[in-house]
Amino acid sequence: MGKSAVSANLATALALGGWRVGVLDADLNGPSMAKMLGVRGRRLQITPGGVEPPATAQGVAVMSMDLLLPTDDAPLTWEAPSQEEAHTWRGAMEANALREFLADTEWGALDALVIDLPPGTDRLATVAAIVPKLSGTVIVTIPSEVSHLVVRKSITVAARTGAPILGLVENMTGLFPATDAAALAASTGIPFLGSVPFDPALALAADRGDPFVASAPDHDAARALTQIASEVRRTLESTA
Ligand SMILES: Nc1ncnc2c1ncn2[C@@H]1O[C@H](COP(=O)(O)OP(=O)(O)OP(=O)(O)O)[C@@H](O)[C@H]1O
Numbered sequence: 001m002g003k004s005a006v007s008a009n010l011a012t013a014l015a016l017g018g019w020r021v022g023v024l025d026a027d028l029n030g031p032s033m034a035k036m037l038g039v040r041g042r043r044l045q046i047t048p049g050g051v052e053p054p055a056t057a058q059g060v061a062v063m064s065m066d067l068l069l070p071t072d073d074a075p076l077t078w079e080a081p082s083q084e085e086a087h088t089w090r091g092a093m094e095a096n097a098l099r100e101f102l103a104d105t106e107w108g109a110l111d112a113l114v115i116d117l118p119p120g121t122d123r124l125a126t127v128a129a130i131v132p133k134l135s136g137t138v139i140v141t142i143p144s145e146v147s148h149l150v151v152r153k154s155i156t157v158a159a160r161t162g163a164p165i166l167g168l169v170e171n172m173t174g175l176f177p178a179t180d181a182a183a184l185a186a187s188t189g190i191p192f193l194g195s196v197p198f199d200p201a202l203a204l205a206a207d208r209g210d211p212f213v214a215s216a217p218d219h220d221a222a223r224a225l226t227q228i229a230s231e232v233r234r235t236l237e238s239t240a
């Protein structure tokens with residue numbers, strides 16, 4: 001839990017560190033990146049090269065289905081004659097939608113594109129197949145056994161993409177009875193990136209569209225996220 005909050009803050013921390021960063025919201029049905037990064041309602045500029053994504057105050061370029069949907073209540077729906085057909089087509093349609101998002105967005109030169117995935121493990125394979133080269137995956141867990149169980153499966157799926165697993169982030173530390181995320185990382189052979197404490201101010205900042213690493217850099221949760229971003233950057237630079 002907290003994948004999107006981690007994505008938004010990771011992207012912002014990388015941008016604050018001088019990287020040119022884009023965010024692709026791969027959660028088509030529950031997009032949250034535009035909101036968390038404060039670009040909701042901004043107009044998309046159509047240019048000859050494609051659609052120009054709105055940029056955050058820290059310069060993060062954001063592309064999300066949210067920027068295309070007409071109203072707050074409108075979900076993304078695929079029209080099909082029957083529910084069964086809708087289901088069959090959905091996977092293919094969503095893969096196409098993501099492919100177009102990537103291709104038709106005028107990202108400019110980027111040092112990193114952060115992709116926020118929806119819950120579940122199935123979208124990762126789609127994304128891995130679409131992006132030219134997936135540099136790595138970051139796994140987010142919360143300190144609960146249920147989350148750890150789900151995350152073990154995600155680690156297996158992430159390993160299958162062939163891209164390096166950059167590491168495991170424990171989010172909302174302190175909110176739940178402690179379970180050892182560092183041990184989970186060790187037992188699955190992936191790096192442990194750190195723990196982000198639960199902080200209601202972080203959630204409020206996300207609701208305001210003001211990434212915590214930028215608005216409250218001295219808070220523990222922001223420090224942890226900034227530290228995690230440096231670690232991710234270091235790994236990406238050493239493997240590039
Ligand atoms: N460390 C934290 N402290 C406090 N609130 C947090 C923290 N991390 C995330 N949140 C808040 O918890 C809520 C859920 O987080 P988020 O949307 O990032 O989860 P998610 O894993 O992306 O969910 P989904 O699976 O629905 O995409 C949000 O309101 C977010 O701002």
Ligand SMILES: [Mg+2]
Nearest residue numbers: 003004027032
């Ligand atoms: Mg999310």
